[in-house]
Amino acid sequence: MKKIEVPQEKNSTLDGQRKVMYGLNESGEFQRINYASNVEEFATITAxxxxxxxxxxxxxxxxxxxxxxxxxxxxxxxxxxxxxxxxxxxxxxxxxxxxxxxxxxxxxxxxxxxxxxxxxxxxxxxxxxxx
The missing domain is CATH 1.10.260.40 (lambda repressor-like DNA-binding domains)
Structure with missing residues (x-):
């Protein structure tokens, strides 16, 4: 996943923190990228x-x-x-x-x-x- 494609939405279940995902930067190298997702928030709340x-x-x-x-x-x-x-x-x-x-x-x-x-x-x- 490219850095630009990583979700940057708010997620209330993370209490202001973000998770880490690895994605490709502009140079094509893997890099840690912080992310949050509304879909993940919905799944957590539902569970x-x-x-x-x-x-x-x-x-x-x-x-x-x-x-x-x-x-x-x-x-x-x-x-x-x-x-x-x-x-x-x-x-x-x-x-x-x-x-x-x-x-x-x-x-x-x-x-x-x-x-x-x-x-x-x-x-x-x-x-x-x-x-």
């Missing part, structure tokens, strides 16, 4: 809103004893199943089971501690989750 909606839905599922607090904190920390599985070093099928309340109740402190570390919370916040 954040989607995670907030998933959090709300999850709270309802927790009230109905369907989902576990792990699922809520996963969405609150803007994680998906593969990201969380990687963070706690477990297979995704195992983590997926832990997202259900009936399996969550049987988890020991060692496993809960892995989740607490991944979410940067205390283990008690998982165990004693209050709506």
């Amino acid at each position: 954040v809103e989607e995670y907030k909606e998933l959090e709300k839905e999850c709270l309802e599922e927790i009230k109905n004893n369907i989902s576990s607090p792990i699922k809520y904190f996963m969405y609150k920390n803007r994680m998906d199943l593969p990201t969380l599985s990687n963070a706690v070093s477990m297979f995704s099928f195992r983590v997926k089971r832990h997202l259900k309340m009936k399996h969550f109740r049987n988890l020991n402190d060692k496993i809960l501690q892995k989740y607490a570390i991944a979410f940067s919370i205390n283990i008690e916040e998982l165990k004693d989750f209050n709506l």
Whole structure:
């Protein structure tokens, strides 16, 4: 991408900062170029809103004893199943089971501690989750 083609729009999600992209300058050499994009801003805002909606839905599922607090904190920390599985070093099928309340109740402190570390919370916040 040539320097002149790099987007220079405002992006409120970057809080006044800019990202770096490499592009060709007038001499045909690669150079670092600061950029921002409205398209990227829209995608970021849409994703954040989607995670907030998933959090709300999850709270309802927790009230109905369907989902576990792990699922809520996963969405609150803007994680998906593969990201969380990687963070706690477990297979995704195992983590997926832990997202259900009936399996969550049987988890020991060692496993809960892995989740607490991944979410940067205390283990008690998982165990004693209050709506």
